Amino acid sequence: MNEIEERYEAAKKRYEAIGVDTEKALEKLQEIKISMHCWQGDDVNGFLNPDGELTGGIMATGNYPGAARTPDELREDLNKAYSLIPGKHKLNLHAIYLDTDEAVDLNEIEPKHFSKWVDWAKEKELGLDFNPTFFSHPMMKDGYTLAHPDKEVRDFWIEHGKRSRKIAEYFGKELGQTCIDNFWMPDGMKDNPIDRYSPRKRLMESLDEIFSEEIDERYTQDAVESKLFGLGAEAYTVGSHEFYMGYGLTRDKLICLDAGHFHPTEFISNKLSSLALFSKGIMLHVSRPVRWDSDHVVLMDDELQEIGKEIVRNDLLDKTNIGLDFFDATINRVAAWVVGTRNTQKALLKAMLEPIEKLKDMELDFDFTSRMVYTEELKDFPYSDVWNYFCYKNNVPVGLDWLTEVRQYEKDVLSQR
Template sequence: MFNEKYIEDSYKLAKDIYAEWGVDVENAMDRLAKISISMHCWQGDDVKGFENPEGELTGGIQTTGNYPGRARTAEELRNDLDQAFSLIPGKHKLNLHAIYLENEGEFVDRDEIEPKHFKNWVEWAKEKGIGLDFNPTLFSHEKADDGFTLTHPDKEIRDFWIEHCKRSRKIGEYFGKELGQTAVTNIWIPDGFKDNPVDRFGPRKRLKEALDEITAEKIDPKYNLDAVESKLFGIGSESYVAGSHEFYLGYAMQNDPILCMDAGHYHPTEVVSNKISAVMPFLDEILLHVSRPVRWDSDHVIILDDELQAIAEEIVRPGFEDRVHIGLDFFDASINRVAAWVIGTRNMLKALLKAMLEPTEKLKEMELEGDYTSRLALTEEFKTYPWQAVWNYYCYQNDIPVSNDYLDQIWKYEEKTLNNRV
């Protein structure tokens, strides 16, 4: 779409425009290159996994759509991921769920998973030079069909899930040791009640005790970081969720796990962007699951909307890049799944770059001086500054298709590969 001369000339013009405000465009691109987005594997196969690919999703998880080309095997999923990563600038990570194990045709239950079941993922990640994150899978299982896992009143079932989470932490440690990049192992549970419970405290007491047992063995944070993810409500747990924001915020402040905040896991009038600065004075690190809720936690592909930009600004303006782990969490089966990864991840990177091209220190000075008029005028003007020219050049530098040129490769891959999956 754009030739080399146009990309370079546009970039030089943009560079000069930003320089008038003291913004170092090259520094912004260098800063962006250091950020690894943790791209989620479950977009590629509609959260089926390989434990039992024909199984039904439970635990408040749903996908909609039947676009052709869903990955059916780990090899197909890795091929799709290769295609997606080839269209995204920078070096990133892959976020795996436990159900994406490779068990060589022999059923392995959740409390029996081991690092060996993920050795192919590690070898693939080594070849690509990327890191891996991990998640125990506490849904879509007969022992979670009643909606309870770590809070289950039946100790035998609760112990099953505790063991699953313990083993998941060891797999995260394995990833960290093998790949030389810290793995984040994130725990999310669907536990809750459809209607108003009488005992709200009991499940939360059991959850705390379960988490204490899961994390009792200390793992070097160089290899693995534990995270806990809250939710406001879910399908089948509309009235009460044991793992609420307040519960996990308290647990993270008192213990080692880092807090995970998912953009779709709060009341529709709440936004994650406003919560980042609220928790960072008390927590060393946080994990974000960036998604796009449409009236509820519907996990739409992220677009470059106001909230995504606000999330990026709340990471960049205070310089939190080293303290915020950015993961993505959306799954759309109504469009090309590889394109969904590419569109969403590129949008996250665009938002971060746009935030890095802002003269933040000058705007802070205006704010401290009470010059709110200039602050408003300039923040609005910078929304339409030529950041796109810098983004195009960044892609060009990284030998990544510029603008929507990546679509040509998406359609070729669909015709050659995805359409042959029946």
Template sequence: MVKAQEVEKAYEVAKQRYAEIGVDTDKVLADLKQVKLSVHCWQGDDIHGFLNPDQELTGGIGVSGDYPGIARTPDELTADLHEGLSLIPGKHKVQLHSLYAVTDKKKDLDELTPDDFKYWVDWAKQEGVGLDMNPTFFSHPKVKHNFTLASPEKDIRDFWIRVGENSRAISNYFGEALGQRSVNNFWIPDGFKDNPIDKQGPRERLIKSLDEILNSAKYDEKNTIEAFEGKLFGTGIESYTVGSHLFYNNYALTRNKLWTIDAGHWHPTEDVSDKFSAFLPFGKGLMLHVSRPVRWDSDHVVIFDEALVRIARSLVRDNQLSKTNIGLDFFDATINRVAAWVIGARATQKALLQAMLAPIADLKKAELNYDFTTRLAETEELKSYPFGAVWDQFCLQNNVPVGTDWLNNIHQYEKDVQFKRN
């Protein structure tokens, strides 16, 4: 068990070290506390949801592993979320999908209303968190030949348009009820496995469908805003993705909406962090899904790796946190599902903290003066600065376990709650 006085003693040393290069660690800790992460509920139940939990996952989505203790009911999932959030510093948000509706009677995706999410709003109020929304466009019989909103069949498109329209009303409900804007993120799995003849037609149909969804009702953006998520390719649509990155980049720009960048949806050699500064001078803002691809979009639990560090540095150094909504998106059933939330969220916060603990103004000044020697020397030295002591202080200030002490909570929760489910 880490002792508070040891943490505070180490922090004072680190504080002095950073002060010598002009960094106020107390201010950095206050700034980091303002950054809300959007924690994805689907890590807790392997994306089964509650509308039709026995439905096979489709749309290129798959979860590996069978670690015991999976959440099977709304109460089990919210209990797990509560446990996870209690081990992550600060107050955050939770992302939902349409399939997590809690209904009194069996409903299809296109029949959902805000009332079907009252359970979640009541829980969020009790927890003190916000809610984000994702309409579910997968794992359903009406995903026909890998097509939804871009389908050539009008009845298929109409079904999914209703799903999208309903999601906007639900997201607006979240924002009104909780006093925090809800981001409503659209991702669809439409595309072809092999080379198509017509690449234009599906995209024109998708534009028409999305426009119909957006024009169905007007909502105050203080309550809700839409975001659109592209992908390079997915399982089953290797040759052609209707909702590509460039497609949604342009759609978000022309409709004045958010563009979603998922860190796992790009070619493995691309630097996702380089996209932010290219888009944000033109765009309204970003929804960022922090994930970890291994070879490809495998949604591994986020860790404190070089890709995450680059993402955090880009957002912090270019002062873009206020225009970026940071959400988590991964699922791993080979480990404790609650621990996965904690590991991914804390890694993301650590990356942001390390990015903030730098004399950014001085480094930019050196760069403007072509002093690349100073830029390289100082950024290299910063890598060994005692940011870990500042992180421990952040945990202590926010009343969450320091170091690996949080694992004791997980092991006890497994014993008392999760392992009794099987």
């Protein structure tokens, strides 16, 4: 028995003493698929028009060397990241990450333009999620896409949305895993509007047209994502939380909560239990805002841990799709993926290692003293020894060892670009 196994056995006994089965927790964690986002690897440029200017509230800052320039380079980087993350997961693609030699615009994309991604996902035993790209394009006019008053503009984006759903359906059929197709658009105004109602009505009607065709939900499910504000839309965002909560509930869609898309004093962890009561399901974009929706790499901070607790304590794993959304061009991009994904897994594991039923009984008995003492003592329990054992069982590096591999990859591959 090596040191990792010895420390795990000791931790296992400590958790057993408070009624927690670490083996069951690890079995459950093994089944959870995190949808890792592709756009960390190339600073959200994509391959539709790699030289195009980012617009629509999208901003990646920094110039760290080694950004992926082609789909093959991006897949190479993803392979390295997945090799350092325990478990089998999903990749979240944006429409601008098509892989084709054909000159094609967003309103012309087809499944064939993503076939290489499907072949790769099959080889790596990964699932795929999808996102239409409603930004960084000349047809995003005057800060609007689906809510634009010009029908020609709306029609372009409606066609893009319809085609994106067919691509998501293709992913689901080919890979045998439901593809979540998440719709977010940055429509809004920089200063105070006179008419907030009409753009929202146009957005509602445009989305209704996109979703008019029924698609078998074994293959794909639609999600809609809100935002408080963005660059260029500081005063008014058409697709607010209230808009999409109403739309999702009345149209039977998944509702996407992005950790950075709310007021700095709001937290999505506190919204999960309410939405779970009324919605069909939830899509998460786990991110880290720093004073605004800046999409920083996910750290093991209080909110990430609260998100994990809310999902696990309320038995919402089957109703919640967990994805990531951040992009940092100031650090090694592969390291960013690994840190964010492993931290999200850690937060879920830490929640699974609570004696949840015992804690709920304390609360029902109004024994707030015991509830406080237990939750405080749990902060010192050796969850990291359980996590390290999970990595060891999955044949991925433990602790800081993975950084050595990333540094070698940076030397051999990234620095040569």
